[in-house]
Amino acid sequence: MSSILLGLNVVGLLLVVLCIGLLIKNRQYEKSVFETSVNVLLFGLLLLALVKLVDVLVLLNTLYTESFGFLDGYLGSFVAVSNVALLPLFGVCVLVSVLSAREGFENLS
Amino acid sequence: MVLEVLISVQKYITVILLFIAAFIWLLLRKERGEEGLADLRINRAYTVIVLMVLPFIIGNFSLVSEELSEVGMNFLFVLIFLSMVVVLLKLNKRSSKERENDLRDLMKESSKHPIRYEFAKRIVVPEITKLRKIEDKLDNKNKKFKLKEKKLDVKQKGLDKTIKKLEELKKFISDNLKRSNNAKKEESDRERVYDKKESVLIVREKKLDAVEKDVKYTRNELKNLKEELTRREKLMNPRMNRVESREEDVEARMSRVRIKESDIREALDNIQILKKNIAKEERVLKKSIRDFEDEKDDTFDLKKKVDRVTDKNNKIKSKLNEREGKLDLHEDKLNEREKKLNSFERSLSKKSRNLSALEVKFGKSVVDLEKGDMDPEIGKVTGEKKFRVKKRRKK
Numbered sequence: 001m002s003s004i005l006l007g008l009n010v011v012g013l014l015l016v017v018l019c020i021g022l023l024i025k026n027r028q029y030e031k032s033v034f035e036t037s038v039n040v041l042l043f044g045l046l047l048l049a050l051v052k053l054v055d056v057l058v059l060l061n062t063l064y065t066e067s068f069g070f071l072d073g074y075l076g077s078f079v080a081v082s083n084v085a086l087l088p089l090f091g092v093c094v095l096v097s098v099l100s101a102r103e104g105f106e107n108l109s
Numbered sequence: 110m111v112l113e114v115l116i117s118v119q120k121y122i123t124v125i126l127l128f129i130a131a132f133i134w135l136l137l138r139k140e141r142g143e144e145g146l147a148d149l150r151i152n153r154a155y156t157v158i159v160l161m162v163l164p165f166i167i168g169n170f171s172l173v174s175e176e177l178s179e180v181g182m183n184f185l186f187v188l189i190f191l192s193m194v195v196v197l198l199k200l201n202k203r204s205s206k207e208r209e210n211d212l213r214d215l216m217k218e219s220s221k222h223p224i225r226y227e228f229a230k231r232i233v234v235p236e237i238t239k240l241r242k243i244e245d246k247l248d249n250k251n252k253k254f255k256l257k258e259k260k261l262d263v264k265q266k267g268l269d270k271t272i273k274k275l276e277e278l279k280k281f282i283s284d285n286l287k288r289s290n291n292a293k294k295e296e297s298d299r300e301r302v303y304d305k306k307e308s309v310l311i312v313r314e315k316k317l318d319a320v321e322k323d324v325k326y327t328r329n330e331l332k333n334l335k336e337e338l339t340r341r342e343k344l345m346n347p348r349m350n351r352v353e354s355r356e357e358d359v360e361a362r363m364s365r366v367r368i369k370e371s372d373i374r375e376a377l378d379n380i381q382i383l384k385k386n387i388a389k390e391e392r393v394l395k396k397s398i399r400d401f402e403d404e405k406d407d408t409f410d411l412k413k414k415v416d417r418v419t420d421k422n423n424k425i426k427s428k429l430n431e432r433e434g435k436l437d438l439h440e441d442k443l444n445e446r447e448k449k450l451n452s453f454e455r456s457l458s459k460k461s462r463n464l465s466a467l468e469v470k471f472g473k474s475v476v477d478l479e480k481g482d483m484d485p486e487i488g489k490v491t492g493e494k495k496f497r498v499k500k501r502r503k504k
Contacts, residue, residue, distance in 0.1 A: 008180065083116040
């Protein structure tokens, strides 16, 4: 089960990174009004990528303890930081980007 | 414990934040519709990302086991982001195509695009001004370049002249090179000869070294000999003194001998004088012989006596001739025996004594002959005048 989780997390991490790249590419076609919104969304996706990286490291540590045993001392704090700070920050970023997009629409209208 | 509570609280907060965001976005979408959201090209990406609330809801509020909820949450996460990637890819392609079309419209002169004027104002005009500045600079540079070209033409003429000179120099150098090559060959030949000579010289040097060694050896020997000579000189000095004293004695003797020689010479001179006198007397005698021959007839007895006298005279003559020969021999011997004067000194002195004795005797005989004393063997010798007077009386 954990291996399935690891696979899903790795794929999710790769997809997040790919999304960041595509967003950066699409940013140049957007109007300047929505620039801040897109930038905040990019920052949120970066935080989400970090959360996924921490999850991948946790799973790797559980599956391959011998090779990733050196992460035992840091993983607890990584998980705590990701759950306490990074995930809520991701939520905040998404909310802020939506709000700024709405503001942009209002400015345009 | 506190951390776990905090983590669960934070998860709930996240879900709430995402829920609010989704709610706001969905309201906005409902208000404006899809056409109203067209200003934001990636609005579909926003709707997809708002769906992120679902996996978090499943993760926090699931009724099944934790593992299953985690798997479901990650599965949904992957699905959402996969759909987001697809949406973003499509959007990217579409927007890139639109941008290309816009750019192509800009390139067309006939179509009037609203951005075209702005593009012309903001981008083309400053570029044109820059290009004009560059053109002015290029014109200035062209003028300078033409001036430089003229200068360069002048220089080129000079260079042509110099090139001609250089070509002449090249020819000269090539000739010189040929000569130098020939000279090099000659030098190489000479070097070979020199090498041979060097080898010969080396051999000679070795020989000279050997000779030098010999010379050194001989020098050392000479030094030794000199030292021995100095020693011998030291030893010989008293002997040399003796020799010098003897030389002085010899010189004294030689001086004596010279004195005696001078005496002998004087004696010889006297002898020669005597010889002359004798020659005169011989003439006189011949005359007297003639007179005697004339008187032969008259005086037969006297004839015999005259013959005897003549015989005696002849004997005396022969004796004188012999003595003359002896004297000549003595002269030669004296000349030869000058070096051996010490040994001849006594003999010469004896001979000089004998000679003096003979001289005395001879002188007496001559005096007697002149006085006209009668010789016991020849008889009375008369003078020429008396003889003529007697002849007249007889007649």
